[in-house]
Amino acid sequence: MSAYKISVVMPGLNEQENIASAVKNVADSFGALKILGQIVVVNDGSTDRTGEIAESLSEKYPFLKVIHHKSPQGIGASFWDGMKESDGEIAVMLPGDGENDAHEILRYLPLMEDVDIAVPFIYNKSVRSLSRRILSSIYRGIINISFGMTLNYMNGTVMYRKCIFNNITLRCRGFFYQTELLIKCIRNKYLYAEIPCALSRRGKGASKATTFKSLRRVFCDYISTFIEVYVNDRGRKPVSPKSVTALRWKQVEEVD
Template sequence: MNPSVSIVLPAYNEEALIGPMLDHVVNVMTTNGFDYEILVVDDGSSDRTAAIVQKQAAENSRIQLIRHEQNRGSGAAMLTGFAAAQKELVFLTDADMQFDVGEIIVLLAVMGRADIAAGYRYPRRDPFVRCLYAQGWHMLVTLFFGKSARDINCAFKLMRKAVIDALRNDIKSQGAMFSAEFLIRARRAGFAVVNVPVHGHRPRTAGTPTGANPAVIAKSMVELVRLRLSMCRKA
């Protein structure tokens, strides 16, 4: 039986990359004979991201555009995509062409013993400062909550829809803390998380990353503390 997969692509001002990214995803899915749908969540883009997706959706009924009228954050975009997913498995990746989606096969290979296959970038092809921020964030989340995943914010994850259905109403984070909260809650709920190396990570070639934005970092810190306090109250 061919895998049944919902591909969730959060996108924010990715007009230079979203078209090639959709072509890439469609090619991988059709080559491997997947039963698939592609859910692009446009998180309030001010460029032509939505228009490009609409054009490709008109030519391929498996592509669906979901729009946030205002930018709500990467976590909110992921959660919107997760809520709309209809397939047995849900695959999360970014729209910035930094991953070879063909490596989804590596994630699929561990799903016999995993509820979430969490990719980790090996090696990671981001600028030094961004890698430094990521390492500090990983250490902080681990200090507060214990081990969750080897590469918390890696946007290359495959999970069972049942995991999303069990957790999505509990998750409050809207920004970059979303992935950490999702993994923390998944582990505490008893779901199996398996770390998988992803070798095809590439540098971003267009668009502007937001992970190192001071406002994004500040929001993440607030959400981290809020989650910690919430879990302490329930303990």
């Protein structure tokens, strides 16, 4: 069994101005919360010094490993590749842009003793522009109605017990990946909890989440996931026997 309790997967595409501070934030949070954690930086085909800086950081932090994509694969592909290379029992994505304070999500790690998924929702929405908040609200409504969910937020720094991915295939390589995983995990009846988290202002540079290319890809991924879940009926898989959900079901059956 791995000595690491949690692995933070950190995708980065041209984040040379933010990656060092983002890594330091996670490392400081590990120390403050007394967490034995790992960081997996995924350099997603950056054309700047992101990969070089990440490699230098691995010399400073022994619990950091770096993965390089030759060309940009998308944040979903980066998370999935990083997760598969990680050694922790639990995985969470924290982007390399410094928009998320690691302490906000990692402080909920003890909650993972009782659930398989911890889903954050933003309570300080004012840090984002009005247009971004409106877009997020519309997106949330469409997803909840389409897939019978009641989540407050779907694209945050979700913590997953890695064993639940054994029977799940991730198809989406872009920003829709988090939504796809939540749809499939919740349809599989995995236990989850929603947790309030604050969002920090992005360091330097512009977000890539709301570009036309990203939004077009999200729409296409939404359609493909809808077809997979409702037409091809591949949305449900057996629950992992190592999950908290399976343990709880077993306890309930023993009581009955």
